[in-house]
Amino acid sequence: MTTITPATPHPLRECRTCRHFRNDAAFLEAAFAGLTSMSSGYGSVRAEDGICLRHDRYLRAHASCADHAPRVAERAGPAAG
């Protein structure tokens, strides 16, 4: 498995703000075959978890690593499902 180099936890370096991280519900429902059969990408239990496209991991939005690549900040855009 790809080793992820740890980073000091910091809000600005969280996966949530990384361009390798995808957590919109529609994307996850397409990525995880069968998810909609008995669950959903839009449910509360998923919180804001998403897929790290760099490390191919399914991670908490608050996780972080040294490979963090910031995305453009947005004032009020569409939310993660």
Place this chain on the structure above:
Amino acid sequence: MANVDVHPNPAVSPPLRWRELWLKEDWWAIWLGLGIVVAAYAFFAGGGSIRWIAVTPAKWSTWPQLGAHFAANYDRYIVQFLAWLAAFSLALTALGHKARDFIPSFLILYALSVVIFTLGQWDKAATYNLEPPLVALAVGLVLSNLVGLPRWLDAGFRVEFYVKTGIVLLGATLPFTLIVWAGPAAILQASIVSVVTFAVIYGVAVRLGLDKRLAATLGAGGAVCGVSAAIAVAGAVGAKREHAPIAITTVILWAIVMIFVLPFVAQYLHLPAGVGGAWIGTSEFADAAGFAAAQTYGNLAGHGAVAGTSEQAIVAYTLIKVVGRDVWIGIWAFVLAIIATTQWERAETGGKPQAAEIWWRFPKFVIGFLAASLLITLATTGYSLADYNKSVVPALVTPIKDLRTWAFIFCFLSIGLTTRFGELASAGKKPFLAFSAGAIVNVIVGFLLSAFVFAAHWESLAP
């Protein structure tokens, strides 16, 4: 694994936090379910009822009878369809779905639901085991796997949204006192089975050499709330991308088998409705699948094939599954996240798990279930039992129950319509073996607890 567009998002959204009130399906199930409950009570308090719009197919035995029913009530079905369509469209559009895909899809779903509901009301349906949940599932599976449906139609087949809405409506038909009385036993029974099941799946998976994160993901899928628990824990422990689909496939295959097996094994063992419902609540994996099995068992009771009442099976199932198992998913995820980040891969990820995630992962529709129960219980406190049965049940409770039945039929059909076996990820022999070991232990322990240890409790359940 599905082939998906993997282009990263260009912009960052702010954390979801309380915006989940309108951006998560759980909350929309609450708004919709409680909206129906409040409207029902408002009509009732004004001397009326929502009975007109809560139309359901009547019992029938001949075609002319059936034709007469629809000729006399077609306008009620049209208005009901439009009301569901408007409510679901509002919610799903807010969640980001396209109304132009949802509308034709829901039209098909509603039409199929009318047919299946009607079939279930045929006086010979029980003779041929044409239980609506099983028929809905079977029809859906045939259409999606043998006929094939365009992918865009999935927009209307929202299994989880329908089942959550149905659960909120179910709350309104249960006295809050019953939940308080039966809840602790449900939590105790469910907790015992959850811990044992998780331990078996995790232990066997690790012994077979599987990654601990996959083992935990599979374990949660079997022990807590199926696919939803599997993805919650997969995210919490930082599973590999392919772990979640493996768990999803395994849970779906087992859950579908259990829908068909559990009710009939329970019937063969002559379990009373409440006991059978408790067993299904303990041993089914996903909420939606479990409701299909519990509703089937309840229908068997309704036909007199097993002792007890239809509602006993549904209520026992709900208490065990929703109150006993689902509500703990946040804690499972939090504890496993701590173990994952402190024991399994200290060198790989940063970012400590936050206790607040217990709340953010909490299945919020349970709040709606409890609120609906409390609301109706308080609103009808002043009625004597005789008055309650004479006026409250037919004018208030029964119409809500009928709308609940519609929501569940939408759900059962959607399970079949969205389960395409050919598209599921390959689970692999070892994950399937590990999960199966836990499932077998789960069924046995669940049976012992339901049919012996807590049998008197579930048998005497009086919704």
